[in-house]
Amino acid sequence: MDKIKILLSVFGVIFLAELGDKTQLAVLTLSVKxxxxxxxxxxxxxxxxxxxxxxxxxxxxxxxxxxRDTLEKIVGLIFILVGIWTIFKD
Structure with missing residues (x-):
């Protein structure tokens, strides 16, 4: 894959994934504070x-x-476990 396509693809995915997440809300709160x-x-x-x-x-x-396929499965499982933990942590 062309390096600029990789750059733009990663930027787009991360930008969309980070909109409205806890980090953005923390930054907003810290900025106000x-x-x-x-x-x-x-x-x-x-x-x-x-x-x-x-x-x-x-x-x-x-x-x-x-x-790689094993690593992707491990990372996917970690995401699922974090999601379950997030739901039930309170």
Missing amino acids: TKSPFYVFLGASLALALVSFIGAYLGEALTRYIP
Whole structure:
């Protein structure tokens, strides 16, 4: 796949997935509370960039040891378990 297509595809998926999620709501709340939207944006951006970096390189490293289809099933199961935990945690 062309690198620019990868970039745009990842941007679109992550952008849509992050709209209205807990991170965005936390950023909104912190911005209102601190009245420093630029620093809240900067801190959130750095945190999300670091988490994304770790995820991207960890995913690449894991595929050296775990077949891709197995890794996708494991990640899918983790998503399901987190969803179930989120429903019943209260």
